Amino acid sequence: MPAPKRNKEDKRKTVASFDIRYTRYIDKDGQVVGVLPDVAKDPDALISLYRAMVLNRVFDQKAIALQRTGNLGTYASSLGQEAVFVAVGAVMKQQDVLVPYYREYGAQLLRGVTMTELLLYWGGDERGMDYAGPREDLPICVPIASQIPQAAGVALAMKYRREPRVAVTMFGDGATSKGDFYESANAAGAWNLPLVFVVNNNQWAISVSVAEQTHCKTLAQKAIAAGFPGEQVDGNDIIAVFDRFSAAMEKARNGGGPTLIEAITYRLSDHTTADDASRYRGDEDLSANWENEPLKRLRQYLIGMECWDQRREEQLRKSCELEVEQAIHAYLDTPPAAPESMFEYLYANLPAALTSQREDLSRRLKDRCQS
Amino acid sequence: MPAPKRNKEDKRKTVASFDIRYTRYIDKDGQVVGVLPDVAKDPDALISLYRAMVLNRVFDQKAIALQRTGNLGTYASSLGQEAVFVAVGAVMKQQDVLVPYYREYGAQLLRGVTMTELLLYWGGDERGMDYAGPREDLPICVPIASQIPQAAGVALAMKYRREPRVAVTMFGDGATSKGDFYESANAAGAWNLPLVFVVNNNQWAISVSVAEQTHCKTLAQKAIAAGFPGEQVDGNDIIAVFDRFSAAMEKARNGGGPTLIEAITYRLSDHTTADDASRYRGDEDLSANWENEPLKRLRQYLIGMECWDQRREEQLRKSCELEVEQAIHAYLDTPPAAPESMFEYLYANLPAALTSQREDLSRRLKDRCQS
Amino acid sequence: MPELTLIEAVNKALAFALAADDNVVILGEDVGVNGGVFRATVGLQERFGAERVLDTPLAETLIAGVAVGMASQGLRPVAEIQFMGFIYSAVDQILNHASRLRNRTRGRLSCPMVLRAPYGGGIHAPEHHSESYEAMFAHIPGLRVVIPSSPAQAYGLLLASINDPDPVVFLEPKRIYRLVKQEVGDNGDTLPLDTCYTLREGSDVTLVSWGAMLHETQQAAEQVANDGISAEVIDVATLKPLDMHTILDSVSKTGRCVIVHEAARTAGFGAEIAAQLSEHGLLSLLAPVKRVAGYDTVMPLYRLEEYYMPGVDQITAAVREVLEFG
Amino acid sequence: MPELTLIEAVNKALAFALAADDNVVILGEDVGVNGGVFRATVGLQERFGAERVLDTPLAETLIAGVAVGMASQGLRPVAEIQFMGFIYSAVDQILNHASRLRNRTRGRLSCPMVLRAPYGGGIHAPEHHSESYEAMFAHIPGLRVVIPSSPAQAYGLLLASINDPDPVVFLEPKRIYRLVKQEVGDNGDTLPLDTCYTLREGSDVTLVSWGAMLHETQQAAEQVANDGISAEVIDVATLKPLDMHTILDSVSKTGRCVIVHEAARTAGFGAEIAAQLSEHGLLSLLAPVKRVAGYDTVMPLYRLEEYYMPGVDQITAAVREVLEFG
Numbered sequence A, B: 001m002p003a004p005k006r007n008k009e010d011k012r013k014t015v016a017s018f019d020i021r022y023t024r025y026i027d028k029d030g031q032v033v034g035v036l037p038d039v040a041k042d043p044d045a046l047i048s049l050y051r052a053m054v055l056n057r058v059f060d061q062k063a064i065a066l067q068r069t070g071n072l073g074t075y076a077s078s079l080g081q082e083a084v085f086v087a088v089g090a091v092m093k094q095q096d097v098l099v100p101y102y103r104e105y106g107a108q109l110l111r112g113v114t115m116t117e118l119l120l121y122w123g124g125d126e127r128g129m130d131y132a133g134p135r136e137d138l139p140i141c142v143p144i145a146s147q148i149p150q151a152a153g154v155a156l157a158m159k160y161r162r163e164p165r166v167a168v169t170m171f172g173d174g175a176t177s178k179g180d181f182y183e184s185a186n187a188a189g190a191w192n193l194p195l196v197f198v199v200n201n202n203q204w205a206i207s208v209s210v211a212e213q214t215h216c217k218t219l220a221q222k223a224i225a226a227g228f229p230g231e232q233v234d235g236n237d238i239i240a241v242f243d244r245f246s247a248a249m250e251k252a253r254n255g256g257g258p259t260l261i262e263a264i265t266y267r268l269s270d271h272t273t274a275d276d277a278s279r280y281r282g283d284e285d286l287s288a289n290w291e292n293e294p295l296k297r298l299r300q301y302l303i304g305m306e307c308w309d310q311r312r313e314e315q316l317r318k319s320c321e322l323e324v325e326q327a328i329h330a331y332l333d334t335p336p337a338a339p340e341s342m343f344e345y346l347y348a349n350l351p352a353a354l355t356s357q358r359e360d361l362s363r364r365l366k367d368r369c370q371s
Numbered sequence C, D: 001m002p003e004l005t006l007i008e009a010v011n012k013a014l015a016f017a018l019a020a021d022d023n024v025v026i027l028g029e030d031v032g033v034n035g036g037v038f039r040a041t042v043g044l045q046e047r048f049g050a051e052r053v054l055d056t057p058l059a060e061t062l063i064a065g066v067a068v069g070m071a072s073q074g075l076r077p078v079a080e081i082q083f084m085g086f087i088y089s090a091v092d093q094i095l096n097h098a099s100r101l102r103n104r105t106r107g108r109l110s111c112p113m114v115l116r117a118p119y120g121g122g123i124h125a126p127e128h129h130s131e132s133y134e135a136m137f138a139h140i141p142g143l144r145v146v147i148p149s150s151p152a153q154a155y156g157l158l159l160a161s162i163n164d165p166d167p168v169v170f171l172e173p174k175r176i177y178r179l180v181k182q183e184v185g186d187n188g189d190t191l192p193l194d195t196c197y198t199l200r201e202g203s204d205v206t207l208v209s210w211g212a213m214l215h216e217t218q219q220a221a222e223q224v225a226n227d228g229i230s231a232e233v234i235d236v237a238t239l240k241p242l243d244m245h246t247i248l249d250s251v252s253k254t255g256r257c258v259i260v261h262e263a264a265r266t267a268g269f270g271a272e273i274a275a276q277l278s279e280h281g282l283l284s285l286l287a288p289v290k291r292v293a294g295y296d297t298v299m300p301l302y303r304l305e306e307y308y309m310p311g312v313d314q315i316t317a318a319v320r321e322v323l324e325f326g
């Protein structure tokens, strides 16, 4: 497609020009629509991506069920956005650092965060942020966009130490309205940081549509204000996300600086289990977007490659369910932490000023047991 | 000049394209370099702009002298940026609202703020913000960029009331790094507000150069992230600023929404009287930029039009000096406000909880007088 | 009169204000079609239109700053911050601008805005959704800080806050949004700011609290009554400016005081009340002023939340302690 | 030993830390070539390079957030906020993140950062350059809040803050940046955090203060000494966590206490000290605890600034009042 028309009447000098590009390889029916990158030709790689997406979805379903039965707190689902999360998790190297927001389980699981840890977090237990796996990753972050300046700090630390590592931060369309995002992007540009920004544009920030959030035609163009490239990918096409995100990571690792990738997805679920999206969005919108969902797309492509079938699908589902069930058991079997733990990690060493408060808590706990 | 070359190898679909344009009509020697707009052909209009610029500069010089002799607090000079400030003040209508930062005396004076008020402000007296003139203008704002969300609120109020008014907010290059700027720009785009953003890109934020502040080639392109047009003008060419700012104002007034104008200037002075720019910038840079300064440029153009000469110049200087001297006298003659005034305007009515504090102050004052 | 929950009373007050005055505009995240995540603004956009009940982009500095700008032009914005945990990016606008606009301009401009936010713990909410930072605002000159404790208080205090010519931070204790129903006449009657409310009269000890903790405080008063202890219960309601008279009068009668709040103890607002009692009421104090407050810890995630929240047991224990003193 | 001003001592401490530990990185606005607007970082970029003394874009949320991110990876960032009046956009990062990172991750990550900012009035600075909001930070669990009152304190406390494994808000009383010189050995010796410092021993009254106001407080102690009043002067130094023992011990000896701070009175940090005195030291109190503090007004522009600032006269008057009490 040619670049949109420019105003030829305008005689003023043009001092800067920018294009935003879009990438998709596989359409919603699993058909190829571009010159495929290598990853698309490697059935094993694709199958392991598919497995991770299915696991993410099964985890989601079971977590919601747990919440509905009172066994989990408010939970934010990944539904419909698994391709983005899984591609990010698959491309990142272990030494890279993920600075997530709160729904990228697909990425976190591939990096080694366990489902039990994720359940503990949403189950109201800080131990769910003590990842056995990627020790340097930042934990889930609830205050929107506040993780992004931290990601800039992580990337700056990598650059300062001259390590060939990259920081990746993810956030939603809504987060692109926060100053935190923009201040960090601008700094990433100014400092040429090894930092990749991934926007999960799932079209909604709770009830606010992306059109109400910003007048921008793309979120990718927000990078222009920060002086580095932004681009769009079809976030339901895991091959597109994998390919473009890989390129951005490689560039960052080689000192080429930051990239912003806007992955276009759709939040097929409610915002969280505390939300009821039917209050503010129509059924048609939702069902139309089910057509685009990423699992079906990759599955159809795999079937087209003749490396997938119903039997393998069923096996995979079962193995994922089993895996999730085991994590749920481990979660449900985890006794609550000692209440005194709220003092244990507050400072490296509990200041004397606080010992009487900790004792007060211990005393109350003893009184409870006795009464 | 044609648009910079685009990468033709890249086969990805282009989904959005943007150009940043630049406007200059008069070059540094007063020579015409474009098709002049009407204002450039109106000697009376130009002379009154010139007068306002000279007044701004004389005010500046005298204010700095006052500061050096201990008669004024820290003061932020306009030197070299008068064209931008005066053009903004001249184009705005009385019913519009200016939401300034802290150096746009040229704009404020044309709107009716008095020099005495400005001196009172920098002289440490809140009465300097009680403008007799533009009653609805926001006062000088020191916390960088924090006035910009307020400007969005002012513009939203105008839109809400369906008034044909426009809000104008000004800020420096440094301010474009603050989240406040970006959040407000994004909202102005989303809400299609009657709001014009004027960036005084004077190349420095105290000691930080614009190249250290951002990797962007232009500051105008920051508007792209907010979904509305941004453009550059030569801020030393008052005809360019006048013309492009007028167009933006008209557009905003007619419901066309926001525009960002980056005026390229140079801060010929120290940051404020508390700063010593020789610590961080070279003499060459400074003297090179004296070549571009806006007063000389318009003067040469006026001389070229044969409507200006040495005699008129001297008369003008004298009349400006007189005017400033009078304001300085009024300022120096203003007795300090009563100390109790710190309680008077805190709330509409002083809460009972605070009366004892006000009495305490009165008691201290009495004790002082007696001792 | 209809029986309303606290959140319904907030909704009614907002509706009344919107109907009564065109200058009132509501803004915030998800306040429109969605009616707010707690339903405070439910039905209002439908009734008053999207210009008067406005969804904003996700940006709290913006929300506060836009409200300041609107208020400077004579509108009466009522801005919602979705949870107090996200209010901190609005502090700059509140502290450097909203609270100062009148003073800076010697009354030329003013800032009649309300910033509403749900606050406090106890509802098993996610991380950053349970904090109590009222003290941060109560320290800022030029502000009012108002916290209702019941549906009727919410209605009358919120309307008074909207009518007030100066900026008000209005903090809603979300734990009791739906805890009780109460008859609330929807007639636009306001309740005075600048005054504490005595919820229960008593002679042995004064219990001072605000917001949700008044429920535990009143329960504690009930419990100790069984042992013949007569507790007076004061609802501070407006933390700033503080009506210390009501509290001092009560303590001069009872001689004993327990202050109850959920916020972390150190430099919480209870300290101010205790300090003033010691400053102005030392001679009437028969025992130390006790504070029952949250620990100086990060609010734990919900599995341990109950161990953080001050309980009725702690209040009754503190009452006994001050009564047994000396 | 060289005689240093407070700001020079800050500079020396920063230089020592940079030289001693590669993990120490300084960042902030104008900290590089310009050496900071108060010259706290003068010469450091030249000596240690632009990677270790880094000018940032003009963005305080960014500065704090970048410091959190760096600290999470084991660096020891020392971030400067140019004036406290511009710190409020950093509160979100400090409150929601820096102070919690260790706790949230059960110790997996930590946040050994220092956020430095000059604060306080009295230097005829422009608007928004003179405020004292230490109480805001002292209320946040998980933080340390440290305020030096002399060159030697500045050197030792700042180095201790940089070495501390947890986040520290280090507030520098700019009024005394260049007020006095003091011998300071540049040997990297730290001073303990978590403790108050007794600057002068006395038996009749305890004066408690921090930062610049200690100068007026010590002058007041001198003055009343002429009348035979023996005042003990305590420098709080670390407001959070607060070493209340030193203060309680002193007051148990003197029976009287005056707390002096520049910040607005209501919900200022003096309230916490007064509250704890009334809670734990009521029996030793022979008089009400008086606070000499700033008014609950917006800090006036400089022409009236002196009327806002608590003066020696007020401190001596308060001392006399508590001594004459009862």
Ligand SMILES: Cc1ncc(C[n+]2csc(CCOP(=O)(O)OP(=O)(O)O)c2C)c(N)n1
Pocket (backbone or CB within 6 Å): A103, A142, A143, A144, A145, A171, A172, A173, A174, A175, A176, A200, A202, A204, A205, A206, A267, A271, C029, C058, C060, C082, C086
């Ligand atoms: C600073 C802040 N403001 C408000 C909220 C409340 N909130 C939680 S999620 C959300 C919407 C986020 O939308 P988006 O960034 O698009 O991410 P998504 O949830 O759609 O993936 C809001 C407003 C918050 N968590 N943080």
Ligand SMILES: Cc1ncc(C[n+]2csc(CCOP(=O)(O)OP(=O)(O)O)c2C)c(N)n1
Pocket (backbone or CB within 6 Å): B103, B142, B143, B144, B145, B171, B172, B173, B174, B175, B176, B200, B202, B204, B205, B206, B267, B271, D029, D058, D060, D082, D086
């Ligand atoms: C939020 C904030 N941070 C820091 C400062 C201190 N400061 C005052 S002016 C200034 C530089 C502003 O540069 P710019 O925006 O380019 O405006 P200029 O002064 O160059 O016109 C700084 C950092 C401030 N006033 N506000």
Ligand SMILES: [Mg+2]
Pocket (backbone or CB within 6 Å): A172, A173, A174, A200, A201, A202, A203, A204, A205, A206
């Ligand atoms: Mg979204």
Ligand SMILES: [Mg+2]
Pocket (backbone or CB within 6 Å): B172, B173, B174, B200, B201, B202, B203, B204, B205, B206, B267
């Ligand atoms: Mg500048």
